[in-house]
Amino acid sequence: MITTSGLTKIYRAHRSSGREVTALDGVDLHVREGEVYGVIGQSGAGKSSLIRCVNLLERPTAGTVTVAGRDLTALAGRGPRAGRELRQARSRIGMVFQHFNLLSSRTVQDNVELPLEILGKSGKERSRKALELLDLVGLADKAKSYPAQLSGGQKQRVGIARALAGDPKVLLSDEATSALDPETTRSILQLLRDLNRQLGLTVLLITHEMDVVKQICDSAALMDRGRIVESGTVSDLLATPGSELASALFPVGGEASGDDRTVLDVTFHGDSATQPVISQLSRTYNIDISILGAAIDTVGGLQVGRMRIELPGRYEDNVVPIGFLREQGLQLDVLDREQPVLVKEAAK
Amino acid sequence: MTWSQMQPLLEQACIETLIMVGWSTLIAVAGGLPLGILLVLTDRHGLLQNTVVNKVIGQIVNVGRSMPFIILMVALTSFTRWVTGTSIGSEAAIVPLAISGIPFFARLVETAVREVDHGLVEAVQAMGGNTWTIVRKVLVPEALPSLIASTTTTVIALIGYSAMAGAVGGGGLGDFAVRYGYQRFDSELMWITVAILAVVISLIQFAGDFAARALHRRGARSGPGPTLRFLKAKDPAAGDVGKVA
């Protein structure tokens, strides 16, 4: 639904001065129709630049953006102003903002009607559609209020209703919940999830909170310094040993209790979650296993468990028990004491 | 001079001032509003970024703003005669008043429009709105409380200028005060003029402030007034639990 290839954005401070910031460095993103796709990364990673390039609010320096089969970069034209075709394409892409960006001079209903005014719809049609959307986001009773009279969560609901006015296929959301408290965040995310399911809406959302990805994303990408360093469906990521996103989505703590120990992160999902593997391991090899940390959670609608366990002896001494665990279909990450980061299984 | 002699003269003077200030304000707003908006749009990173146009308009506005009115009026004499067919009287005075009002108002408009949150502009761009839509539906309505305050300021400045215009043949209250109050040493008359001007200016300021505040209150981004906040507290986050039906 949304595809970017080789997307690059370089900001130049001044036309003459040489200072440049490479905000996007050849980003290839692929968002499938009907999924909720989360892009996560640290501040300055280029997340906002990416989402703003998708509807060409920001003109990419290089690369292409295709939304619903249309190459938007080709529609953009040369000048800084958006031509008619690009504006038409934009009206089919909804966008919600961190700071809501509602017009304070208009009532809630008139805010939702604004995109319809731009599309040239008649007054009757506009108010019918606006009221329908306000009902959808649970704000039918606030139609005549002004944005200043609403709470943050309510404002964002208006923002979402407004974004849906043009019957978009795609919704872009740049930190839509970052200005909201945790509970309101959950209700807004739930709303986005419901809209995604009911309307078949494809959602690309930017966030810096793992919880957001955990709660509603089907797929996710991790950005760092203008590049996508990891991406895929959440279930694939969780099944990828050493995935940074997976361990961030689903962290377990716990330090090794001394040298001569092997620390393993065991991830359970699907059938393996129901097998008593740890007691089997202990009985079969007669070893004492300490549990350093464990968690069970629902990530992207999947029940997942992760456990950090410690076996006596070095890695070399534990090749057989580790082999046993792997045979049970468990995903293992061996933590190296010298390197605090997760060591990829493949590298061993 | 008795009151019955004075009254028609005073009435006439008030009407002349009203005409001068009314028309010149109208023209100043009609000319200054687009110029002020254009100054913002053509600025760096503006929607119609154009350095040359921006510099030219900026320069014209600056010169117009800093030119003392009395000099402008004299300098414009032949232009005024060309436009109105005469260079004396209230009608003729409208020309220099309007011309000095345009850059005055344009600068105020520029400041007001610049204060509109850029996020709103972006939101409308993301909906597919063009520049004209952004001007009409975002910049002007969102800046309206400030624009009203700017208009008030302009009216009051033009009343001041109109008194100067009056002193050199423009008629109106300024002319009245000079002719009867100053030249005939009739201090009573002069004080009446002063009082009238003070009342008029206060009324305009009050009306302007009231209108601006009324608009601002409904649109205040900082949140509702005390009454609404009280109501909201009883009904915590009412809409946040709503779900898709």
Ligand SMILES: Nc1ncnc2c1ncn2[C@@H]1O[C@H](COP(=O)(O)OP(=O)(O)OP(=O)(O)O)[C@@H](O)[C@H]1O
């Ligand atoms: N208009 C701009 N002009 C110049 N540099 C910019 C501009 N916008 C962003 N940048 C730079 O590009 C880089 C990426 O910025 P971006 O806003 O995309 O990051 P982000 O991942 O959204 O960060 P955050 O989480 O803080 O919102 C940063 O180094 C930023 O300073």
Ligand SMILES: [Mg+2]
């Ligand atoms: Mg950002």
